[in-house]
Amino acid sequence: MRRYVANHSPFARMTRIMVHETGLRASVEQIVAELRVKDSAYYNINPSGRVPYLIREDGVGFEDSDLICSYFDKIAETSIWSIPDNKEGWELRRLAALARSFTDGVSVWFRETMRPEDEQSKSIINHERQRSRRLADLWEKEIGSPLMQGPLNRAQIIMVCGLGLEEWVQGFNWRDGHPKLTSWMDRISGQPSMIATNRSNT
Structure with missing residues (x-):
């Protein structure tokens, strides 16, 4: 493949x-x-x-x-990305959707900064910066969920990839004021699959 x-x-x-x-x-x-x-x-x-x-x-x-x-x-016959058909599955869907919203917004911000400076929209950049701050505030509370602390799943992977854009997006300072989220990211970033796919290894 x-x-x-x-x-x-x-x-x-x-x-x-x-x-x-x-x-x-x-x-x-x-x-x-x-x-x-x-x-x-x-x-x-x-x-x-x-x-x-x-x-x-x-x-x-x-x-x-x-x-x-x-x-x-x-x-691969694994269940990392799958969603169980029970109450926990709906909670996993909810968290994955929140993580996707966070990642989508920062991605829009990043793509805008990749344009020539005279073509960039400051209003889009500011809008997405503010969105990321609001969602980081929310995630400071949500990150304590058992689904974000247990075995690796889709919500965790999506969130890692969104937070990891700090390596690419100037001014994306999500760590400020979010100690729980920072601790979570630092811990999960030490996993082999996260190390192998971070910016320094691309």
């Missing part, structure tokens, strides 16, 4: 973490896609130009981190 990524993408990082956690590294080739470039060869592979993108052994393409992570979970 071939998996197309961008080193800075938190959504691609989710799939990279899953490759490590599911033991599929030997089965999945990683290719860094050339994005936001006119006539990039990658557009012939995935016309949307988005990452992550997985091409299965049968040639079928999968776009979207949730789809790809679910597929890895299935073929």
